[in-house]
Amino acid sequence: MAIRIIRKKDDEVLSKVCKPVTVFDKKLGILLDDMYDTMKMYEGVGLAASQVGILKRVVVIDAGTGRVELINPEIIEESGVQNGLEGCLSVPGVYGEVERPNKVTVRALDRNGVPFEITGEELLARALCHEIDHLNGKLFLERATRLETSQKGQEKV
Numbered sequence: 001m002a003i004r005i006i007r008k009k010d011d012e013v014l015s016k017v018c019k020p021v022t023v024f025d026k027k028l029g030i031l032l033d034d035m036y037d038t039m040k041m042y043e044g045v046g047l048a049a050s051q052v053g054i055l056k057r058v059v060v061i062d063a064g065t066g067r068v069e070l071i072n073p074e075i076i077e078e079s080g081v082q083n084g085l086e087g088c089l090s091v092p093g094v095y096g097e098v099e100r101p102n103k104v105t106v107r108a109l110d111r112n113g114v115p116f117e118i119t120g121e122e123l124l125a126r127a128l129c130h131e132i133d134h135l136n137g138k139l140f141l142e143r144a145t146r147l148e149t150s151q152k153g154q155e156k157v
């Protein structure tokens with residue numbers, strides 16, 4: 001286990017589009033484990049590989065319903081709307097009002113390259129959308145209609 005350095009908002013790596021994973025090896029497993037430990041250490045609910053400087057389509061999430069690992073995730077269905085404050089481990093101390101679908105279904109591969117689907121609502125749906133945005137080089141700041149600072153207790157994804 002290793003805690004990786006989280007890149008912050010002015011780091012250009014965060015605006016790059018991540019590449020699909022094609023090799024499912026031990027190194028990928030180590031990256032996933034490190035990302036999970038790093039996310040937990042900083043009390044986030046999600047982390048994308050670009051946030052630790054790796055431009056690959058790899059995401060970990062724990063929105064209170066357990067550990068989820070997503071390789072090459074894609075949203076295949078979305079419905080409803082939710083509005084709420086959203087934060088990000090790469091943008092400490094800033095929260096933004098962001099509209100997201102209330103429910104999304106994502107297709108992805110697991111760490112062994114086996115496909116699966118996951119459906120999430122509310123916070124999990126928000127985290128799935130937020131992390132997939134990271135893989136496409138997007139921060140929540142560009143979707144936010146309003147920004148706030150130092151909102152204690154908000155989720156960081």
Ligand code: NI
Pocket residue numbers: 087088089090130134156157
């Ligand atoms: Ni984030």
